[in-house]
Structures are given as C-alpha cells and as structure tokens.
Amino acid sequence: MTEERYTASREWLARAERVIPGAHHLSGRVLTTPERSPMYLERGRGCRVTDVDGHEYIDFVMAFGAFLLGYADPEVDAAARAQLEHGSLLSMNRPQHVLFAEALVERFAGADMAVLLKTGSEATTAALRIARRATGRRRIARAGYHGWHDWCLPLDPSVPAGLDAQVLEFDSNAPRSLEALFEGHPGEIAAVILAPEMVLPPTREVFQAIQDIAHRHGAVFILDEVKTAFRTAPGSVQARLGLTPDLTTVSKGLSNGWPVAAVVGRRDVMRSAAGMHLSATYHGDTAAMAAALATLRIVDERGVADHVWALGQQLIHGLNAIACDLELPAMSYGEPFPPMPFLRFEHPDAETNDALRTAFHEAMLERGVLLHPRHMWFISFAHQRSDIDTTLDHARSAMKIAREHCCTT
Numbered sequence: 460m461t462e463e464r465y466t467a468s469r470e471w472l473a474r475a476e477r478v479i480p481g482a483h484h485l486s487g488r489v490l491t492t493p494e495r496s497p498m499y500l501e502r503g504r505g506c507r508v509t510d511v512d513g514h515e516y517i518d519f520v521m522a523f524g525a526f527l528l529g530y531a532d533p534e535v536d537a538a539a540r541a542q543l544e545h546g547s548l549l550s551m552n553r554p555q556h557v558l559f560a561e562a563l564v565e566r567f568a569g570a571d572m573a574v575l576l577k578t579g580s581e582a583t584t585a586a587l588r589i590a591r592r593a594t595g596r597r598r599i600a601r602a603g604y605h606g607w608h609d610w611c612l613p614l615d616p617s618v619p620a621g622l623d624a625q626v627l628e629f630d631s632n633a634p635r636s637l638e639a640l641f642e643g644h645p646g647e648i649a650a651v652i653l654a655p656e657m658v659l660p661p662t663r664e665v666f667q668a669i670q671d672i673a674h675r676h677g678a679v680f681i682l683d684e685v686k687t688a689f690r691t692a693p694g695s696v697q698a699r700l701g702l703t704p705d706l707t708t709v710s711k712g713l714s715n716g717w718p719v720a721a722v723v724g725r726r727d728v729m730r731s732a733a734g735m736h737l738s739a740t741y742h743g744d745t746a747a748m749a750a751a752l753a754t755l756r757i758v759d760e761r762g763v764a765d766h767v768w769a770l771g772q773q774l775i776h777g778l779n780a781i782a783c784d785l786e787l788p789a790m791s792y793g794e795p796f797p798p799m800p801f802l803r804f805e806h807p808d809a810e811t812n813d814a815l816r817t818a819f820h821e822a823m824l825e826r827g828v829l830l831h832p833r834h835m836w837f838i839s840f841a842h843q844r845s846d847i848d849t850t851l852d853h854a855r856s857a858m859k860i861a862r863e864h865c866c867t868t
C-alpha cells in the first residue's frame with residue numbers, strides 16, 4: 460500500500476493537532492496508523508462511508524453503534540426535520556416527552572417509567588444516582604464500560620480521590636466475586652451495574668445469578684443496554700434472555716444517530732428520580748425524540764433486529780470458515796450476540812498477533828471494508844447479504860495477506 464492513499468486524511472490530522480488536544484475525539488482514534496488507515500470521513504449513507512481521500516467503505520463500525528438503520532436514514536431524518544420546524548426545544552414540557560417515555564417503557568417488560576437524557580454516560584450516571592436514592596446507600600459494583608464520567612475511571616489521577624473505594628469492580632463471568640464484594644461491604648452497595656457484553660457466552664444463568672445476588676443484598680440491578688437494546692432480537696438482551704432488571708440504560712440503537720438516551724425501570728425504584736437534580740439544558744430536545752420515535756417504528760415494523768441478527772451470523776460463520784480453511788489463528792463471535800460481531804486474533808506470540816491483526820485490517824481498508832481492530836462491530840439494517848458476501852471475499856484475501864506477512868504457522 461502506498462502512503463499517498465490517506466494524504467487528505469493526514470492533512471486534516473495535522474490541522475487538528477493545532478486546535479484539538481490529542482487531535483481526535485475518543486471514537487476517532489486511529490485504527491492502525493495515520494499512514495495506513497483513514498482518520499477523516501466525509502459522508503455516510505446506508506452502510507457506506509466515504510473518506511476525505513475519496514475512498515468508499517462498507518462500514519461495520521456504524522459510529523460505534525449509533526446507527527442501527529444506516530447513515531442518513533431518510534425517514535428518521537425527515538421526522539427530526541419536521542420537529543425542528545416547531546422548535547426543537549421550548550421553555551416548558553412538551554407532549555413529545557410523554558409520548559417518548561410511553562414508547563420506551565412499553566418495550567421493556569419490567570419498566571413503568573423513563574427518564575430522558577442525551578448520552579449513554581448520562582444514562583448510567585443517572586441510573587446510579589436513582590439507585591442511591593432508592594436504597595440510601597452510596598457504593599456501587601460494576602462490570603463493563605459505562606462511559607467517561609468520573610465514576611467510570613475511579614483510579615485515574617484526574618478524578619476526585621476516593622472514588623475507587625466507592626466504585627467496586629467484579630468479574631462478570633464469576634458471580635462469586637460479586638458476592639465477595641457484598642460480604643466485604645455489608646449494607647453499603649446501592650447498585651450492581653452490568654454491561655451485557657461482559658458475559659461471554661451470554662447465558663441466562665449468569666445474568667440471573669448476578670441479579671439474584673444484587674437482590675439478596677438489597678441492591679438495585681441495572682442492566683446497561685446502551686449498546687445492545689433494540690438491536691438484539693427480539694428487542695434487547697433482557698427480552699432475549701427473559702430477565703427483568705430493576706433499571707435499564709439505553710441510547711445507541713435508539714435514534715439512529717440523533718443524541719438521545721434514557722433510563723427505564725420499575726416504578727418503585729424510578730420514583731426516587733422525582734425531585735432529584737437530573738437536569739440539563741438539552742434534555743428536552745424533541746428533534747432527537749422525533750428521530751427516536753421514527754426509528755422505533757421502523758424497528759417494530761420491518762424486522763430490523765432479526766435482519767441484523769441473521770447478517771451477523773452470516774459474517775461470523777463466514778469469517779470462521781475462512782480462518783479455519785487458511786489455518787489462521789483467529790476466531791469470530793458475537794459480543795455478546797451476532798448483531799455485534801468481532802474477529803479476535805489468537806496467535807500465542809503477542810507481537811505476531813498484533814502484526815497479523817494490523818495486516819488484516821489494513822488490507823480490508825484497502826479493499827473498502829471498514830472494521831475496527833479493537834472494538835466490536837455493528838451490523839445495520841442497511842447492510843445486505845451481498846455486503847456480507849463482498850466482505851467475506853475481501854476477508855479471504857486479507858487473511859491470506861496477513862498470514863504471508865506474519866508466517867504464523
């Protein structure tokens with residue numbers, strides 16, 4: 460590959476270095492190197508994006524899951540535009556707030572009420588605050604990525620001291636580790652928050668065991684479905700596994716790129732949010748809610764969750780068959796389910812493994828497929844079987860290149 464392929468991208472990067480600390484936002488981090496992967500994209504439609512150097516890609520990152528239907532969905536964006544005509548934000552409550560809360564709670568078996576927010580980090584932080592008010596306790600137990608707020612990085616020197624004593628981590632695949640936290644802090648843990656992709660394989664028994672431990676010790680169980688809700692057939696991880704968490708956080712997948720998030724949950728717990736300081740200027744933005752209502756209607760009417768499930772399975776099975784055929788140490792799986800597939804390289808030598816992964820991803824980019832080397836991927840409703848076929852054809856070539864490059868066997 461010539462380094463000229465990403466010239467315009469690198470020019471934008473050089474400009475960014477002068478005005479943006481670190482030259483990127485977190486999600487815009489370089490995939491491999493600025494010389495060998497695109498850093499700036501110009502536009503997206505459906506499941507395709509074009510970079511600033513003019514290359515088109517089938518995209519499996521989908522803005523880190525924010526687009527379930529596909530980029531620039533005409534119906535969703537028209538719904539948001541129509542709402543903009545009436546003022547996206549006014550000085551008081553709007554009927555759309557009630558309609559949106561109603562539409563959300565009817566999708567979660569154990570939910571009666573909703574609090575409306577803007578981002579996943581806000582939703583998880585709000586859920587914890589609600590749980591603290593409901594229980595009168597302060598500490599929490601967590602497993603997974605829940606966002607960027609202070610409590611999510613309790614050991615980071617840039618957050619207030621002492622958070623690590625408040626935010627306790629457990630091993631989601633070993634529920635006994637949660638029991639030990641409760642034993643070490645009797646009557647002090649307000650909530651257990653779990654991101655479903657942390658339980659692999661995602662068996663009902665493990666989730667239920669975690670919820671049961673939380674309840675046995677009087678804590679609120681929060682399932683953080685920010686990534687998984689609406690894209691996991693038949694609607695969420697909890698619907699699939701028959702779970703009824705006390706609170707659920709949702710965001711990506713909800714509004715096809717328009718910023719919106721929510722906490723939904725049982726009335727007796729959610730009631731604690733009444734009168735709590737949970738306020739931001741843009742929480743009431745109805746354009747994003749109109750986009751969300753349009754997204755949910757399409758999700759309901761057109762079998763979106765089944766579509767992304769089937770295509771995720773096709774991709775996972777196809778990648779595993781090629782890796783097996785070429786004797787490449789790589790395994791594809793759903794993280795936690797097929798609509799969120801990933802390919803893990805498994806060479807025992809860490810350096811060779813990194814080289815394999817990088818060679819594979821750079822070859823895929825060169826062939827017009829955008830996959831993330833270190834983060835799960837997302838299938839959208841805009842992806843078609845033919846896109847997966849094309850991706851698998853390219854994956855075969857890219858795996859061959861990776862193998863030749865790195866002499867794995």
Ligand SMILES: Cc1ncc(COP(=O)(O)O)c(C=O)c1O
Nearest residue numbers: 578579580604605606654685686
């Ligand atoms: C499970 C989970 N919770 C919370 C968050 C934070 O969401 P946001 O990035 O919108 O703040 C994320 C983001 O990836 C997530 O995956």
